[in-house]
Structures are given as C-alpha cells and as structure tokens.
Amino acid sequence: MSSAIDHNGATPPVNVYEGNGQLSVAMPLPGAHPDHVSVSVQTERLEVTAECKYPQESQRYLRHDWRVGSWHLEMALPRRVDPSGARATLSLGVLVGMAPIPEAGGAPSQPEGAATPGGARA
Numbered sequence: 001m002s003s004a005i006d007h008n009g010a011t012p013p014v015n016v017y018e019g020n021g022q023l024s025v026a027m028p029l030p031g032a033h034p035d036h037v038s039v040s041v042q043t044e045r046l047e048v049t050a051e052c053k054y055p056q057e058s059q060r061y062l063r064h065d066w067r068v069g070s071w072h073l074e075m076a077l078p079r080r081v082d083p084s085g086a087r088a089t090l091s092l093g094v095l096v097g098m099a100p101i102p103e104a105g106g107a108p109s110q111p112e113g114a115a116t117p118g119g120a121r122a
Contacts, residue, residue: 012071016078018101023081026096031068034090041086041099048073048095 015026029037031052040047050071057069081099088097 012073014073014075018079022085022098022100023077023079024096024098025075025077026094027073028066028093029071029090029095030066030093032071032090032093032095037088037090037095039086039088039095039097041081041083041097043080043083044077046073046075046077046097048097050095 032050086099
C-alpha cells in the first residue's frame with residue numbers, strides 16, 4: 001500500500017513494475033527539480049519527498065486538473081529490493097526509481113541506503 005501526504009492533500013499517481021531483475025516505481029512530479037527531490041530506498045519501503053519551488057498558487061485557473069507543489073510519498077514495496085543498487089532519475093517531470101531484486105531467497109548485499117534523482121547514492 002502507498003500513501004502520499006502533502007499540505008494540500010494531493011496524491012501523485014504511482015506505477016510500480018518489474019522487469020530485467022529490478023523493481024521500478026514511476027510518478028509524475030510536476031515542477032520538481034532534481035536538487036529538491038529526496039528518494040530513500042529500503043529493502044521493503046520507498047520514501048520520496050519533493051519540494052517544488054513554483055507552486056503557481058496565485059494563478060487564476062479556468063481549469064485545474066494537475067498541480068505543482070510539494071509531495072511526500074511513503075510506500076511499502078511489493079518485493080524486497082537491494083538498496084545498494086538503487087538509483088533514481090527525474091526527467092521531464094517524471095521520477096523513476098529503480099532497484100535490483102535479489103535472487104530468490106537472497107538478502108540485500110548492502111545496508112539500506114538512499115538514491116538521488118541524479119542516479120548517485122546519497
């Protein structure tokens with residue numbers, strides 16, 4: 001299960017998929033910049049925090065289907081992953097986090113860690 005919480009109550013949609021020995025999580029984060037996004041990957045959990053600098057709250061919207069603002073997502077992962085190989089990319093407003101799935105019955109090779117949107121581990 002996932003839960004997303006921010007001050008305005010918005011929840012970003014999340015896609016979770018598996019392929020090529022890794023688990024991937026994708027979510028749109030409109031207005032987010034890689035310097036203001038934090039991704040933490042643990043063996044069974046994912047946490048994402050994004051502070052968007054231009055929420056556009058003063059706009060006079062005639063239709064407002066999506067928002068720009070701050071996001072916080074915490075979710076249980078459907079499979080155990082190896083946090084030491086986790087990476088994240090933010091491109092065109094979509095954050096994609098990826099982490100290898102250990103072989104059946106295998107434990108993660110490193111302690112839990114964090115990935116940055118640039119792909120490096122924090």
